[in-house]
Amino acid sequence: MIVLENIHHKYSNLTVLNNINIHLKPGKILCLTGPSGCGKTTLLQIIAGIIKPTSGKVKNQFVQTSYVFQEARLLPWFTTLENIAFGLKAKRITKKQRQKIAIALAQQLGINKAANQYPHQLSGGMQQRVALGRALAVEPDLLLLDEPFSALDIGRKRDFQRLLLKLLSERNMAAILVSHDLAEAVLVADNLIILSPSPSNIVYEWQPDRPSTARDEAYIYKTLSQLLMIPEVATCFRLSTGLFVGSKS
Template identity: 45%
Template sequence: MAIVSVEQVTKVFARDEGEPTVALKDINLDIEEKEFICIVGASGCGKTTLLRIIAGLETATEGTIRLNGTPIEGTDTDRGMVFQEYSLFPWKSVIDNIAFGLEMRGIPKTERREKAEKYLKIIRMEQFRDAYPHELSGGMRQRVAIARALANEPKVLLMDEPFGALDAQTRNVMQRELLEIWEETQKTVIFVTHSVDEAVFLADRIVILSPRPGKIEEVITVDLPRMRDRTAQQFAEMRKHILKSMEDSASIR
């Protein structure tokens, strides 16, 4: 059984004036446990909307999303979310930011400290446990945000363009570090990105959404060994195929 099943999901946003906006139309997708899925497509195609519905932050107009066979209704700690904005609390230290979700769940202090220390070690920031967000680089802040999401030990990690605000070099470093975290934690990851290069580097499978209304145009299996070489011919050919698929999708609408 798939860990996440998206079944006939359509999302329509009502407008005060004019026709409603159909953001997503008839989305069907099964995601297996421990998969790394990237969702790509043009701006406004509904990538983030789909992720927010899986997170329980939005509701589908039609259709159902199931987690381990159970329909998703609202937010829950079985799904962790990492946004493009770091969304750390500036008045809390790194270790306290990581432990925040555990504190909100009423986890005893000793236990939440142990879990926070575990994920602090995974992101290799033990020496920054008492630092505050303003003392960290963008990449470091995002690593803390990832650790905070993982500390709740979700079944699925949802990531909405998490490296979009980083410079190119830091972004490449963070991609490699994320893969190392994924391999260590064995989490299912659903990752939204505008970058085809990023998707080919990270994903087991890439889901291409059409321009609005977002429909699944193609699902591509990335059968390349990790860590992937961006200069390799196979990498370039896959990137070219995805870009062409996106261009073709846009041209027929």
């Protein structure tokens, strides 16, 4: 599992995170959500080891962690398959096996027809699928995702969310998803943590009463209504297509 104990973080004299305590078990999906600028991405980067917290401890017992950024960050001179296979070279996997793994992932992600295309030839949604494939190729047991669906329209977003849930379930993989979209969080999370405006602390935690496969649109919006009746949540949210007030963090 991964455990965060009393995490505090400052940028210069600005406190961003204040006494954050989180634990995540194998195979579970944790969603971090909160208003713009509350430190969601900072917290995810602390979990990833990109940033060292000002104080507190991170105990990560997962073996392999992968990170999917909000922007796809693909290498423009690589094709779809080459981008997916990029992380495998460091693991000393042969070129033939890297190709085999990349082809299988491209098929799973529905981008096999774009196997030999370059990033500039792909839509934003296709690029994000390639980025997800690159993250999955190294077979992580923990996947970190920083608002990977934010640039997609609602139809494509739902398709991508369902695809992600399917892949995580098949691989029994844990994930931490940062999102500014409360409806998305209600759909995907096994545990939802709502963060307050900066300096950020945990103001509310929610766990669903049914599996993600049984959470249809009616369930999602009923749950949204219930959550928004909670004062701590209502101070951060308004019911407007399930989005946080403000721009993306």
